Amino acid sequence: MATQRRDRQRWLVGYHLVITVLTLLSVVNVSLMLGHWGPLASERAVSHGLLVFFAVDYFVRLAVTKNRKIFLVQSAFDLLGIIPLHPVFAFFRLGRLVRLIRTHHLFWRLGLDGAWTKAYHRFIYSTGFIYLFSISVAIIVLSAFLFSLSEKQSLANALWWAVTTATTVGYGDETPHTAVGKIIASVLMFGGIGFIGLLTSTITDFFTSRARQAPSAATTQQQADLTALLQKVDALTTKVDQLQMQVRQLERHH
Structure with missing residues (x-):
């Protein structure tokens, strides 16, 4: 059971790495197309291939998911990213990366959460x-x-x-x-x-x-700081009173 879980986790990490690489490739490819850098025919071929991949990936995930309503809401950007009207819609695929970052708690692991x-x-x-x-x-x-x-x-x-x-x-x-x-x-x-x-x-x-x-929020924090300061002053005052009493007792013995 534990072995199957580790294998599934490794497969999921590998799958997400592939998605990450292809998403970044989509963004770079579209940027090259919009900037008219490089051979346009090759860039269009790459764009169409990536579009087919992400479309198949989206509908497969939609078919196997247990709750399609939640999936449609959470994957709204994924759907926008496979709209074939214009290559610029590929930028919506970056929303997938945001969800992957949250899934693997990367900000928490890096201490940025x-x-x-x-x-x-x-x-x-x-x-x-x-x-x-x-x-x-x-x-x-x-x-x-x-x-x-x-x-x-x-x-x-x-x-x-x-x-x-x-x-x-x-x-x-x-x-x-x-x-x-x-x-x-x-x-x-x-x-x-x-x-x-x-x-x-x-x-x-x-x-x-x-x-x-x-x-x-700032006012609440200031009030909390003031309350803590007053508590420390009260504690310090109590200690000073105790010291004064001890000094008086010593003077009486002498």
């Missing part, structure tokens, strides 16, 4: 940021895909249009011309902008609450 990791967990999960972010990205991606089909645009241009529309920037370089495209744009304007507004307010509320809690 502290308040900031707890704040990160509260920001991502407790505030609902991960859910709002995933829904916002899903709306943008779906709108871009439908816009691409209806307007006969490339997926990259459609994604650019969806992002500029949802963020209310609206450069106007890409606009819908068909009736279906205008309906998609209308849905994105109401749905996407609403969720992005909630996302922005969530981020603002989190940092505002942190700023409010900081002074109160």
